[in-house]
Amino acid sequence: MAIFYQHIGRQLWARDAPRSIGADGELRRFMMIGLEKYLPEIANAEISNLKMLENEVAPTGFQIWGLPSGAQTVVSRMTNGDFLMLLESEKFAYVGQVLHKLSVPSWTLSNHIWNEQSFPIIVFLQGQLINYDWSEFKDNFGISPNYNLRGRTASLSLARITDSKFGDEERFIADIMAKYSVSFQGVEADFRLFDEVATGHFRTVKERTGQSKFRSDVLSKQGAKCAVCDFCVPEGLDAAHVAPKSALGSNDPRNGLVLCALHHRLFDRGLFYFDPETFDVVVNGVWSLTDLGIVHNSIKRLRHIVHESALSWNAEQYRNAGGFVF
Ligand SMILES: [Zn+2]
Incomplete structure (x- = not known):
């Protein structure tokens, strides 16, 4: 300071x-x-x-x-x-x-x-x-x-x-x-x-202002709408950490993903993740994309904005744990 x-x-x-x-x-x-x-x-x-x-x-x-x-x-x-x-x-x-x-x-x-x-x-x-x-x-x-x-x-x-x-x-x-x-x-x-x-x-x-900078960076780079469902009211949007803070994920905006509050929660609970090579949405088999309210089955448009190593870290956790809860 x-x-x-x-x-x-x-x-x-x-x-x-x-x-x-x-x-x-x-x-x-x-x-x-x-x-x-x-x-x-x-x-x-x-x-x-x-x-x-x-x-x-x-x-x-x-x-x-x-x-x-x-x-x-x-x-x-x-x-x-x-x-x-x-x-x-x-x-x-x-x-x-x-x-x-x-x-x-x-x-x-x-x-x-x-x-x-x-x-x-x-x-x-x-x-x-x-x-x-x-x-x-x-x-x-x-x-x-x-x-x-x-x-x-x-x-x-x-x-x-x-x-x-x-x-x-x-x-x-x-x-x-x-x-x-x-x-x-x-x-x-x-x-x-x-x-x-x-x-x-x-x-x-x-710390809070640091988090808010992260949010503002992520929203301005990716656009103010949920990456998987297009929900676009700012008050209901989060900048989700792909590698979460609890696992020492950074505030680098490439570790962020704009998700609505619902999809942020489902993502954190491991109900879906992203294939780090294709950027396709992968669901865990119990629920379908439709069940989860996911409209876009890929986030290819964010290929150079979200870092693939963040997605691959996340996918790895998911595969190792068979779904995980933060
Ligand atoms: Zn959403």
């Missing part, structure tokens, strides 16, 4: 933060429902992915921050599960964990939130308002007291983190959230929900 930080400036913070982060100690909360129409640049698969992510790790909503195009070089390395700290002027006013960075610039959402298209690199975050001195940050990480960030975005090098008293990113973020959270009347800070197990929570977000 990496830590990114951006200098905003007092005036811009006062103008922009209330619209997307929060103000007066209260977080702004966005939900995917209602936001969708401002994301015409974003593919359906990515949006359905975002909805699932929201359900899993941000059911109380999320914050949104937009970075100018000029920050692209620095934030191209930003991945889900990383952290973004926003520096108002002499103090950090917000820290959030990256739930998702939109895969392409979204001029429409920038315009909707901030009334201008200048912040198209858009990041969905779950975080907390904080009040943490810039000078203390510089001190903690051995950065020169005279260093001026001036509107730019930067990331904290691994060496600075490991050499600091915190030792790792998660410890540092947990520490500033606990010590410097801005509490406000009557409303518990979100952070309190996972105070005791903050670093565990951070890892969970990292």
